[in-house]
Amino acid sequence: MKQLRNIWLLMGKDLKIFTADRAALFFSILFPFLFVTLFNFVMTGVGSEDSRLQLNLATREPPTGISYQIIAALETVDESALKPGEPQIVWLKDYEQAKKDVEDRKLTGFIAFPENFSEAVLMGYGTELEVIYNPSNPQATAALEGMAQGIASGVGTQQVVNNTVIGLLVEKELYQPGTAGDLAQSIRAMLTGQAGNAPESSRISFTTEKVGEVEAINPANFVIPGYLVMFVFMTASFAAQQITKERLNHTLERLLSGSASRSAILGGVYASTAVKGVIQIAIFWGIGILVFKMDLGIAPAAVFIISLLMMLMASAFGVMLSTFVKTERSASSIGVLASLIMAPLGGCWWPLFITPKWMQSIAKITPHAWANTGFNKLLIFGADFNAVIPEMLALIAFAVVFGAIAILKFRTDAD
Amino acid sequence: MAEAFLVAKDLHKSFNDHKAVNGVSFTIGKNEIFGLLGPNGAGKTTTIRMLSTVLEPDVGEVTISGFSTRQQPDKVRSIIGVCPQELALYEELTALDNLTFFGRLVGLNSRETRAQSMANLALMELEQRAKGKVSKFSGGMKRRVNLAIALMGHPKLLFLDEPTVGIDPQSRNKIFETIQGLRTNGMTVLYTTHYMEEADRLCDRVAIMDGGKIVAIDTPRALKAKLGDPDKTTLEDVFLKLTGRSLRD
Numbered sequence: 276m277k278q279l280r281n282i283w284l285l286m287g288k289d290l291k292i293f294t295a296d297r298a299a300l301f302f303s304i305l306f307p308f309l310f311v312t313l314f315n316f317v318m319t320g321v322g323s324e325d326s327r328l329q330l331n332l333a334t335r336e337p338p339t340g341i342s343y344q345i346i347a348a349l350e351t352v353d354e355s356a357l358k359p360g361e362p363q364i365v366w367l368k369d370y371e372q373a374k375k376d377v378e379d380r381k382l383t384g385f386i387a388f389p390e391n392f393s394e395a396v397l398m399g400y401g402t403e404l405e406v407i408y409n410p411s412n413p414q415a416t417a418a419l420e421g422m423a424q425g426i427a428s429g430v431g432t433q434q435v436v437n438n439t440v441i442g443l444l445v446e447k448e449l450y451q452p453g454t455a456g457d458l459a460q461s462i463r464a465m466l467t468g469q470a471g472n473a474p475e476s477s478r479i480s481f482t483t484e485k486v487g488e489v490e491a492i493n494p495a496n497f498v499i500p501g502y503l504v505m506f507v508f509m510t511a512s513f514a515a516q517q518i519t520k521e522r523l524n525h526t527l528e529r530l531l532s533g534s535a536s537r538s539a540i541l542g543g544v545y546a547s548t549a550v551k552g553v554i555q556i557a558i559f560w561g562i563g564i565l566v567f568k569m570d571l572g573i574a575p576a577a578v579f580i581i582s583l584l585m586m587l588m589a590s591a592f593g594v595m596l597s598t599f600v601k602t603e604r605s606a607s608s609i610g611v612l613a614s615l616i617m618a619p620l621g622g623c624w625w626p627l628f629i630t631p632k633w634m635q636s637i638a639k640i641t642p643h644a645w646a647n648t649g650f651n652k653l654l655i656f657g658a659d660f661n662a663v664i665p666e667m668l669a670l671i672a673f674a675v676v677f678g679a680i681a682i683l684k685f686r687t688d689a690d
Numbered sequence: 691m692a693e694a695f696l697v698a699k700d701l702h703k704s705f706n707d708h709k710a711v712n713g714v715s716f717t718i719g720k721n722e723i724f725g726l727l728g729p730n731g732a733g734k735t736t737t738i739r740m741l742s743t744v745l746e747p748d749v750g751e752v753t754i755s756g757f758s759t760r761q762q763p764d765k766v767r768s769i770i771g772v773c774p775q776e777l778a779l780y781e782e783l784t785a786l787d788n789l790t791f792f793g794r795l796v797g798l799n800s801r802e803t804r805a806q807s808m809a810n811l812a813l814m815e816l817e818q819r820a821k822g823k824v825s826k827f828s829g830g831m832k833r834r835v836n837l838a839i840a841l842m843g844h845p846k847l848l849f850l851d852e853p854t855v856g857i858d859p860q861s862r863n864k865i866f867e868t869i870q871g872l873r874t875n876g877m878t879v880l881y882t883t884h885y886m887e888e889a890d891r892l893c894d895r896v897a898i899m900d901g902g903k904i905v906a907i908d909t910p911r912a913l914k915a916k917l918g919d920p921d922k923t924t925l926e927d928v929f930l931k932l933t934g935r936s937l938r939d
Binding site for chain 2: 284525526530533535
């Protein structure tokens, strides 16, 4: 009980010092806010009309083919109605010309439906969509591949339905074996409006799925978590400077000769660092949700748990750092250096998933990478709680290692 | 000497290969002002750290009011106050905040803390600056705050480690007056300094340390008498005679 009371008192004292220091408040609270606001503003331009992604579609089928209806359903009719970041889909009427334009780098790429597309779909045998692209634009290529997968998946479902209907009719002897091909032709005619009736509206329905990176992403979804990780870690690193200062001016020793035990001092230092982190987290997420309209995905609890684990890890790092340094200046320098090296390496400045594989592998040595990967999974890719358990465990492991070193090496000036 | 309040027996402490304290033994009587004298590096501060439970001796035993610093450090801490040589203060906070924090830490409740904080600041003639940031204080004022903190919780034994280093005569006199007043109120004081005239003026007995050992222990007058006329001899003369070097080496 006395230990807890002392930890509470020490934490309160540290927070009082923190709030009395205007520079510390500015760099821990206001500066990150300005930083995030600025970068969010800058990143908001990405995906706007000036740089709208254009996805091209073409078909080699005759005009009666299903692909015509698919393209007509997907084609952007009114560009002004598009949301920020939403791609413009263009129907390229001339396949050969489109292919030449890609070769000449006038087009980034396009998806083409093959000549036998409708027949293959209705008869149940496989066919392939062509994705023709220029490798100089990986973003457009990824989007085209994503879109092709989406079309293939949607049409594949339709194909299964058709085959099942034919199978059932044959099984019930409503049609004799061998006439299934006629039936298929009938269905095809019906679907394409060739059964004698004028086509009403399309009988094939298409749904637009969220595929790959083509969905408009709120930049706050990666700007805010990235800078949150960076600034919480940086503030915790600065705590090392404060602890070192206390060791050098002998207040830690004075606490020991009072009634504070070594573990209470360590607990108080850790708790105050952690509380500063919590304040930052609350401000970052508060601003993110209220000002930048962030969506915390389908597992907001996981977002908060990762935030808290990251804060615990960063606090442990701050205390650990203080045990390695001898002067305030070295605490400050190493803290800033560690923060500035680990932040970009760990994906605080740009999403890790856009970096090369080797860089993603190296990044895993930083706790930042685990925290950012967890946030990206939840906020950008819509992952659920279970998907980020590895990231949570990694952050716990980092916190335990840093904390153990801090406990073993923590010292006052008297030691 | 009155009944022994502090007993230190054969204390040893080394840091790596350096022997900082080498077989120090002494007792301090209740209500006594005991001086621990010696040049920088003599082992005074290390001795105080061991007596005040901050450091554990490699060898030796310390009891304060019957409590062992090894076995009952919490009991010892509840009856001692330490004014370290350094200004162990939170300069970002006010004088009152500093006293309040350390008062709560020694177990006082809010009301007691407030009352004692204001009383101690008044004792140090700092009540007008109670809400001033310590960083804005002069060196002498900081020294007085340093001492005021050590008095929180009304300790029975006060360790004063060079409390007058680098301060103006006015603050030094104030500290002397305070120490004498504390003794009148029944407090026991261990006072380290390398200013001989301070020890001569304040202390009932002094121990002279050099190279981690006590080379002499007695009343200032008795020590001076060993060299000649105690009215004409100084403690500095005594130290020179005993160690062969100046106190300010």
